[in-house]
Amino acid sequence: MKILFLNGPNLNLLGQREPEIYGRTTLADIEAKVRSHATELQVAVEFRQSNQEGELVDWIQQAKGQFEVIVLNAAAYTHTSVALRDAIAATGVPTIEIHLSNIHAREEFRHKSLIAPVCRGQILGFGANSYVLAVNAAIGLDQR
Numbered sequence: 001m002k003i004l005f006l007n008g009p010n011l012n013l014l015g016q017r018e019p020e021i022y023g024r025t026t027l028a029d030i031e032a033k034v035r036s037h038a039t040e041l042q043v044a045v046e047f048r049q050s051n052q053e054g055e056l057v058d059w060i061q062q063a064k065g066q067f068e069v070i071v072l073n074a075a076a077y078t079h080t081s082v083a084l085r086d087a088i089a090a091t092g093v094p095t096i097e098i099h100l101s102n103i104h105a106r107e108e109f110r111h112k113s114l115i116a117p118v119c120r121g122q123i124l125g126f127g128a129n130s131y132v133l134a135v136n137a138a139i140g141l142d143q144r
Helices: 027-040 053-063 075-079 082-091 129-142
Strands: 002-007 044-049 069-073 095-099 121-124
Touching (some): 002 053, 002 129, 027 044, 027 129, 053 082, 069 082, 069 129
Parallel strands (some): 002 044, 069 095, 095 121
């Protein structure tokens, strides 16, 4: 199984950006933790991050036939991007939405996810462990 982890805007600043919300763990730390867990489960993972909406759309479109599952932390684009929503729907690649924080316990504008209706599920509020949980969820999708 191959899982594509896509990370949206400002996630490259993890560890220094609003640590009271997102913690001090960097995206590189999260990737290392996920790779270690995935290796134990004999799962291949690829990590990408972009601050550009169009690049994320391109990667989602290119995932078809290359990855069994996409794990997407769309960050701020979660609440604004019809383009990401449409790309997920168009490719048909099962997608899991993840967030470090619980978006439903934050500002009102973060409560609505435009991508949730086309994703298989959401994992949120578990910090860096949201990513590890997503590996397990992806394996579960494959066994359905």
